[in-house]
Amino acid sequence: MANGIIERAAKLTPAPFARKIKGLSDRAIAWIFITPTIIILLAVNIFPLIWTIWLSFTNFKANRPNADVKWIGLRNYERILTDSDIWLTMQATAHFLIWTLVLQVLIGFALAWLINQKFKGNDLWTTIIVLPMMLSPAVVGNFWTFLYQPQIGLFNYVFAFLTQSDPTSFSMIGDVALAPWSIVIVDTWMWTPFVMLICLAGLRSIPDYIYEAAECDRASKWRQFWTITVPMVLPFLMLAVLFRGIENFKMFDLVVQLTGGGPGSTTELTSINLKREAFEKWRTGYSSAYAIILFVTVFGLASIYVKALNKVKER
């Protein structure tokens, strides 16, 4: 079969081209095919990365292209790592990342488990649940700012109704203590369906005969859940955590629309902070160093996580 394909490919190769490549080794032909891809990768990935690394050691400002560019060594890195404000944005990012992942995994898995039970209207509920993730983050951010409005917002109204308090007594996006939770709630609302879908795929991939065997062994539902369902869904769950983790580490649009990073800098995540440094203050050298630090952090954490994921899959 394979030989047949090769022969057909050889016949389809235009004669002038066939003459040119005749006598070339397989390795040489392979290089011919992958060279354009490598050139594009070098141009759009590797070169900008090297350029960014170089810029991170300078005082370059992109809005002053004619100004002298000075080599300032590690000064940008030193400034970033000793800047307490940057550490505050890191804390805000960590708070957002951890809580969104925890809530999305718990709620997403629970929803997937419920949807996986056969019941009437199952498909309709699935469609309704996945609706939020189909919306644009800008739209979601905008309408949640209205929902969070103390005077007219539905969120405050419902909360006040349930607790018999004054709806204007708290402001989700204006209060330092509540604002970090306001963005966690919206991201969880929007992206839990994504985790649910991945978990659902995992649940549906478990063959029924495993549960049947467990039933024969008189394993309780609780034991089946912990010894069959959870271990077999775990790789899917970890994959969902990886996707959501990377996405939320670079979260920008939703939070900008909701809080703009405020109040103060309570919800200023690293991506928002980096954008302000790079494209509002135009500290290109400084923000390049900042980007490199973030890149190394994400790359390091993601590598460790992927190794753990592979180990789980091998079990």
Add this chain to the structure above:
Amino acid sequence: MKLKRLTTAISAACVAATLAPIAHADDLTLCWAAWDPANALIELSKDFEGKSGHNMSFEFVPWPNFADRMLNELNSGGKLCDLMIGDSQWIGLGAEAGHYIKLNDFFDANNISMGDFIPATVTGYSEWPKGTPNYWALPAFGDVVGWTYRKDWFNRADLKSEFKGKYGRELDVPNSLAELKDIAEFFQGREIDGKTVYGAAIYTERGSEGITMGVTNALYNFGFEYNNPNKPYDLDGFVNSDGAVAGLEYYKALYDCCTPPGSSDWYMSENIDAYKSGQVALQMNFAFIWPGVHADSNVGGDKSGYFPNPAGPGGHFAQLGGQGISVVSYSDSKDAALEYIKWFAQPEIQKQWWELGGYSALRAVVEDPGFASSQPYAQTFLDSMAIVKDFWAEPSYASLLLPMQDRVHKYVIAGEGTAKEALDALVDDWTEVFEDEGKL
């Protein structure tokens, strides 16, 4: 033969008639913020199109994104805008980075004198370096932060007597910032016509320039200075002086006591909405909104009044707004753009500009005997323009603005640290910027 000649002549005339305007007509794009005065300018510019034959297009960007969008355009050498009505603080960058063309020779050649414009607008919108006769823009739109108040509420007999009983003076336009806070406090949470109303809508926005444009109205009047008047870029003791600290504390106290719930990120449009919907008794905002307030069916006419930013213990100032109009150096239609500026500078056009709702900065217009009574807010505009002060207009203005936004928002809205700590940190931030610029 005659017919052939006639046909040829008619054809030639048609071609000439068609080509003549094309040979001189340019497509000009004017870039500005998306707000009411921009619509007035579209209307005004029809006269220019008719007289010059050039076609005008407009690129208007909402205020929160205006600086981002337009500075990116300028920094990338974009050709989108031939004319830019850029914010006053951009003038340093526009001049030093070569985004704007210098207009001195053009002004001289066309008898346009900067002496004909309100001096504060020339310094604020046109000059770089400040205080030198180097002009990069023509003052286009005079603007300043002032206050709007609910005159109908102030005139209620029951409220007047209650206020007098509580504060020992008439419920009237405040003469000081302290009085303004009393009034805002008086109205906060009060029931008027069955609705809960609040004291004041003030600038608290964090993302662009909002809270800075608001807080400076308190800072200036308590003694804040950008730097040592005798030693440029000497910040310590001026930015964080005792007066400045008191000014910042005042603004926080005003925010804490007297603003509507959820107003932690408000700027021009949110303040307008709050005022027009009857939520607040007082509104801080730029003067450009006054024609819209006056015409509003809910709060317009006699229901609203206007007053300049009140004095504080350290002086009497108001934050300058407004813009000058510049020719972008990357434009392919610079000559046509200059024609527009020449047309715009004419006294009769400036007069029409004021009539359409644009705040002319031409002295012939604002010093006209009939000007002060031409609109209910005209005198307040004049009084306010006489006390203006502006933010840094350095080329690194954005790098100076953002730390101020951050530090002030953290203290005023988030309640982090003290006013002194916030201003000390601002001194450090600004010092770092000036060190990077090689000015320290």
